[in-house]
Amino acid sequence: MWGSERDRNDDPTRAGWETERLAREEYDRPRYGSMRGAAGPRPAHPWRRDVLVEPQRAPQPAEPRELDRVRVHELMTRQVSTVQPGTCIEHAARVMEWCDCGALPVVGDNGVLVGIVTDRDIALRVVARGRDTRKSVVGECMTMRVFACYANESVKECMRQMAQHKVRRMPIVDERGRLVGIVSQGDLARHATRDPLPGEQHVLADVLGALSQPERPTQR
Numbered sequence: 001m002w003g004s005e006r007d008r009n010d011d012p013t014r015a016g017w018e019t020e021r022l023a024r025e026e027y028d029r030p031r032y033g034s035m036r037g038a039a040g041p042r043p044a045h046p047w048r049r050d051v052l053v054e055p056q057r058a059p060q061p062a063e064p065r066e067l068d069r070v071r072v073h074e075l076m077t078r079q080v081s082t083v084q085p086g087t088c089i090e091h092a093a094r095v096m097e098w099c100d101c102g103a104l105p106v107v108g109d110n111g112v113l114v115g116i117v118t119d120r121d122i123a124l125r126v127v128a129r130g131r132d133t134r135k136s137v138v139g140e141c142m143t144m145r146v147f148a149c150y151a152n153e154s155v156k157e158c159m160r161q162m163a164q165h166k167v168r169r170m171p172i173v174d175e176r177g178r179l180v181g182i183v184s185q186g187d188l189a190r191h192a193t194r195d196p197l198p199g200e201q202h203v204l205a206d207v208l209g210a211l212s213q214p215e216r217p218t219q220r
Contacts, residue, residue, distance in 0.1 A: 072158050073151040075191045076172050076181035082107045085114065085139030089126055092117060092138050105171050106142050111178040113171055117142040148173045151180055155191075158183055 081099045083092045083106055092104060096119060106115040117138050125141035126133055148171040149158045162170050162185070172181040 068154045068156050070155045071151070072149055072153050072155055072172055072183060073181065075155065075187055076151070076183045077187060078181045080105060080179065080182045082179065083117065083138050084108070085137065085142065087138045089122055089133045089136040089138060089141065093119075093122060093133070103169050105146075105179050105182065106138055107179050113146060113148055113173055113177060113179045115142040115144045116146045116169075116171065146171065149183070150175070155188075159188060 081095055081101070081104060083095060083104050085106055085108070095104060096102060102120075103116055103118040105113055106117055108114050121141045121143060122133075125131075126136050131140075147161060147165045147167060149161060151172050151174055158170055162168070162183075168185050170183045171179055172183060174180050
């Protein structure tokens with residue numbers, strides 16, 4: 001007697017079991033050129049129930065970013081030259097020459113933004129009034145009413161404030177009012193040219209148009 005129906009030589013299903021066993025042994029055999037015992041990943045077979053084949057998904061195209069979602073800290077200039085209220089005017093003018101800029105943020109001892117001084121401030125409030133540039137300090141001619149944006153604000157809001165207040169440079173501060181960077185119209189123009197976003201060039205044109213309008217009517 002046979003111990004099992006599978007031991008019978010005349011069993012019609014035994015040939016199918018034997019074929020499946022040989023196929024399984026061939027599947028588990030190491031591949032050519034691989035180390036013994038390290039067969040590596042193998043392709044899935046229809047008869048392997050323990051292998052799940054996931055269909056390959058086509059990569060989804062990235063959605064275009066909107067101007068409202070771009071933050072100021074992504075394009076601001078982080079290395080900013082600054083002066084303090086007690087800095088000599090002559091030294092401030094030399095810093096402008098070294099950095100090739102026309103404005104310097106004025107910060108206190110704790111790094112908090114307290115004002116801004118421009119080459120126009122030095123020319124009109126120091127030189128035009130006959131003051132000595134070696135004895136005058138930044139605190140005597142700086143503009144204390146300074147507009148600034150937070151680093152987490154959107155670029156669109158920063159551009160709106162630049163157009164509203166007609167400033168070419170916007171200091172960027174953190175939540176404690178400390179200076180962390182600056183955004184100029186040059187930074188905005190480079191970003192609009194390198195990685196333009198929908199509507200960015202139109203908003204930039206509005207900013208440049210607002211800056212080009214004179215504050216006082218031209219006398220003829």
